[in-house]
Amino acid sequence: MSADNILAERLQGQPVPREGTAVPERAVPFWNDPGKRALLFQALLLAMLGFLIYSVVSNTLDNLESRGITTGFSFLGDEAGFGIPLSLIDYTEADSYGRTFVVGLLNTVLVSALGIVAATLLGFLLGVARLSDNFLVAKLSATYIEIFRNIPLLLQIFFWYFAVLQALPSPRQSLELFGGFLNVRGLSVPRPVPEAGFGLVVGALVLGIVATLLLVRWARRRQEATGRIFPSHWAGAGLIVGLPLLAFLVAGMPLSLDRPELRGFNFSGGMTLLPELVALWLALTIYTAAFIAETVRGGILAVPGGQLEAASALGLPKGRTLRLIVIPQAMRVIIPPLTSQYLNLTKNSSLATAIGYPDLVSVFAGTTLNQTGQAIEVISMTMAVYLTLSLLTSLFMNGYNKRMALAER
Amino acid sequence: MKYAIEPALPAPANTVGAIGWMRQHLFHGPLSSAATLIIAFLAIYLLTPVVQWALIDADWIGDSREACSSGGACWVFIGTRLEQFLYGFYPSAETWRLDLAFVLLIALIAWLAVPRLPFKGRVSAFTLLFYPIVAYYLLSGGAFGLTDVETHRWGGFSLTLVLAVVGIVAALPFGVLLALGRRSEMPIVRSLSVVYIEVWRGVPLITVLFMASVMLPLFFPEDMSFDKLLRALIGIILFQSAYMAEVVRGGLQAIPRGQYEAADALGLSYWKKMILIILPQALKLMIPGIVNTFIALFKDTSLVVIIGLFDLLAIVQAAGNDPDWIGFATEGYIFVALMFWIFCFGMSRYSQHLERKLHTGHGNRA
Amino acid sequence: EGTLGSVKQRGWLQCGVTNGVPGFSVPDAQGNWQGLDVDVCRAIAAATLGDARKVKYIPLTAKERFTALQSGEVDVLSRVTTWTLARDAQLGINFAGVTYYDGQGFLVKKDLGLKSVKELDGATVCVQSGTTTELNLADYFRSNGLSFTPVVFDTNEQAAGSFNSGRCDAFTTDLSQAYGLRTRMSDPEAVVALPDVISKEPLGPAVRQGDDQWFNIVKWSLFAMLNAEELGVTSANADEMKASDNPNIKRLLGVDGPKGKGLDLADDWSYQIVKQVGNYGEAFARNVGMDSPLQVERGINALWNQGGFQYAPPMR
Amino acid sequence: MTQPSIQQQNLAVELRGVNKWYGEFHVLKNINLQVGKGERIVICGPSGSGKSTMIRCINRLEEHQQGDIIVNGTRLTEDLKKIEQIRRDVGMVFQHFNLFPHLTVLENCVLAPMWVKKVPRREAEATAMQYLERVRIPEQAKKYPGQLSGGQQQRVAIARSLCMNPDVMLFDEPTSALDPEMIKEVLDVMIELAREGMTMLCVTHEMGFAKTVADRVIFMDAGQIVEENEPHEFFNNPQHERTQLFLSQILQH
């Protein structure tokens, strides 16, 4: 065989054979063939699972039957007959159980969204503070984190609700602050009511946003073309705030305030933030922020010191280093655990039931379940909601991770 | 030619010592100085009244609310109820059984945690296999001349511990199976494990407890009935095993491939390979993760108040409703918070310590 | 077989009670259960097992109670539960009688100077979730054209506590419980019950549907207590009364008459109830009435021949 | 190419037309190799040429897709029993030792005899100590692998394999993860083993070792056996260009 021959042969690897191994001379007994054994094992497993499901289902049906409990989702159309103190859509006692599901779901979304925003802000602040050069700032943040993440959330909810908020004065003795009233029934603040001409302000806001987007694009193009840098965030912030403000003034301030007033037992008019919502929101925020802070700290620490040194050595000022080097790298590390914190917060919002905030679990898996007795349907629907949420989240995360994965050899 | 090593000079005074430290850590630029001053002021301003209330003005001794007259915290409330907070409604003549079970557990764990002590394998086998049986008979009695104490009399901190410890210990074997399933090459086994794990991790514990308390009885034949505590435990274990599976998976992934190959090359079968080689190594790596899930579960056990079990939080809250002690809820909450905090913080420190040790010590000379 | 069989075999009765409602079922500091509902459990145990102490109390939340009964976790549910059509018809349970004729009422702070529920328009009302109370509240306000904001809690204690701290203007629950909870408020004197009663709340023990023998036992345990009161038999005088000439008393104490056969119980089953638990009047007085901190009047819970509703079929 | 004539029944390992793919990548191309009982084979070749893959196929750490591998007369198939049989007969020593860190040296050595061959512990320990003496570290028996130097660890790995009393030993670059001064300890043990007549297939670039003990040197490139010769011929008179190139690189340092 000549060297050339070998070389030639080497260049052409043969394709993978279609049918795999040649036929064996003696059939292998199936219990010794790992492939067949795996098949058998899995078939057995499936059969067992099937039997389990079958027995659970048949037991359940028997039990329901013998107890005379009806099954099915038809109860969702029946009249609920109980009140819900907070609803983002119209709801009265005469609405159906199906609607209580939606009301509860929306309330869950409300408190989760509020919590996510606040916990993110507080968490980032604390995470950065924990890395501060200033000893007191760093220790303060560390103390906060160590205290709040090691105490059960439920206890914190109880604390805020029963020990703090219920110690507030009654409506008659409300504390007045900035035109709002704080009392044991919550915080009542004026509600802005748009009047004719308010459309102009909204229009200006939209315009401001669009203009900012264009401006950012223009600034980038100009920098690429001429190298000059335009402070587009400041200009953008100015546009978004300034334009509507200008329109507001020009249109003659077309906004009136619906002030809360003590009428009868309660404040009417204005907007009232329920104490249940506030307690839950506070507790979720404070608890989750401690975890987010750790995530953020981890993300920032994950950017090697050498990156900062390299940026400094290139002459990048601190602000730009942060924006161009640190944040893009830290965010890759932060976002996956951050999303799971968001998910945790959403799941934790179900503790609402302990203080009577009307979230999904409290309204639907609580009152509706009790009134109808349809445990299976109600619990399954509730679980399905949370499950869907977490599936969506992990779907998003997988996509994100794929897109963001650093290219490596 | 020799050269002289110049003597090291002392650093400029303002860069070292207390002054240097303060310059660097407290007054590094105007922003930092401002932050320092504000925080120092706030700390003094806010902490003084708290310390005043909780310590200086507080009442410590007495046995009724009359003892609490000074306007500070009323720790008498905690003191008189302490036994109930710790043992629930467990008959006071029998509380030594709880103490014994607890001390035994601590002793076993301490044995496992101290690196020097021998027989680790046997002690951990005892802890995982026999201790639960011993503890079961100690707690519920009904054999060996111990009087029967029904589970609805269990409560307080001991119930919290029972829920958390049983939840973790029982979830561990399921977690191992699920993790092995998730890493299996058999597609059905793998997908079933994945579905199980993701479903339980996707729902809040509270709905799981609801399910355990209202749906579980429907799933079993009519004549089978479970104790409420047992149902809660089933829910917790189902839920926790999914989290445990992920911890175990992390441990398994950290075992180098060479270990699997060496075991294969020696002709060990799958289960022998797992039990003799892989799991013992993985378990060690998993301890920090297990401790962390334990902390999470320990905090989460407080949710059982929602299905009407009297854990520490619930029993303190109920005590706060006692007409004799109305108005001392804050003291109660602080007490509970302190109990939980001490345990959780202690454990998290321990797990961090282990993590560091594993990080630096893994594969090195022991 | 059946529930009776399993109770006898097991040697104790499993009775579902509350987590703690003063006067009805509440554990004392030693964990011993007391209350009117508890006495019903004890009566059934005395009838079936001959020993009123052979009861295992299972505290249940409002949410769990029906499932606990349905699944057989408890043999009888004696837990301030209102007898309604829906519960009888859809939940697969049967109510075995009424231990306490209750009605839903309202507690308000005295200083508001309210005279009637009708004046509560726009009020915030604390209420326990998952009870008929919550539905009655909504029905009543709606039918009277009043508006209100409900604040819903998992337990009655939390609802009462929140009312106490001013979270709500009114607290609504069955009046029986309202009195008990009022004693736990920081200033019970400052809280009054409005005179209106907005619903009928007949409270009674319930059993699973489909076990008629057990249903009868529970029903007649209760009737035995009522008959004893009507006949003046008490735990103190039960032994002397055995010698009474009154045929009704003889039948009640198992000296004569149908005895225990039809129910598959010991012949002295009703004697044991009276002896160990006492008659209905005793139980009432001890737990909720004038001998108790609750100080509830007999009112409509008096016997039929004393102006109340309590009426038991004759034992013959 | 001279093919030493070996009688069929005396073969310890035989590969016939073995082909293997990783996905689409053809990693072993029509490998034919016969190893007689007691033969010592050294396999060398550039990185990625498939040396490891080939010897890992022999004890089925990797599956091949075409061709036959016959060890001690047993043909490797899907049959688990046969695979177990072959793994019992074939010992393997890895580049990174792969000792079990949670077990002492002695426990490492008795594990497989006890659990695979079901030898009583006492007997297994006696055998183990014997082999530990042969690799000259009986005094380390109670230590954990993490407490030993690399050279000592590799010697334990060899002893561990020997405890199963294998007919064939496979070595995959057993010295390449070691510091220079430790290489010698391990090579000495291997040379001794070779002298005692163990059948060995050894992937290594230690040419000194090859010259001292190998009966044949096999040179692989791009998944094929390019050249196969007795060591003296192989080093002094390589036939193929590729071999010459490789040897020139390797002998440089």
Next chain:
Amino acid sequence: MTQPSIQQQNLAVELRGVNKWYGEFHVLKNINLQVGKGERIVICGPSGSGKSTMIRCINRLEEHQQGDIIVNGTRLTEDLKKIEQIRRDVGMVFQHFNLFPHLTVLENCVLAPMWVKKVPRREAEATAMQYLERVRIPEQAKKYPGQLSGGQQQRVAIARSLCMNPDVMLFDEPTSALDPEMIKEVLDVMIELAREGMTMLCVTHEMGFAKTVADRVIFMDAGQIVEENEPHEFFNNPQHERTQLFLSQILQH
């Protein structure tokens, strides 16, 4: 000690009586050094002697506490503007490359010109490609750092610094994290750079490089400059015992 006489105005970098402490630890002791424009200085010395610290003071990655550092006639003070100015004039290449992993090679190179010097992208890219060609990896421009070998990454790091058109280049052990075959690629680039007249201060133990390009070799120990000489003299006739000892160790292998 011979001090090459360099005219004051032609100095690129000057250190006058620089002292630095880490806490209580006196890490730079009275350092005096003058580097003329176009001079190539190699700094060597045992580990921990303060070499890195010294060159990191020059572009203010570390702060010194006493003495003056003057770069291109500008004295380093707290003044941020001056620090930025100096950093623009001084390029630095690190031992571990410190490329930005989230940006492509080209983006790494144009980042500083665009955001610090405000050069239009097209122009910055043209310059970058030019330097990438000079370090002989123009074809890798679109790849991410993680996809390159160590030697390639280090060449990108050099190109990235060059894109800012610095007057002085600092190198801190640029080849010590590389495999032997990659070291050469990087040294070749550095030698070329030196030939073109770039002022360079290079901490390295590559004595071949020092001999080829250095104008002066500086030996540091325990925070001081012990010896300073032109390479031939330095290697063949070291003055100080400490230097001799060090050289004897380093030249061994």
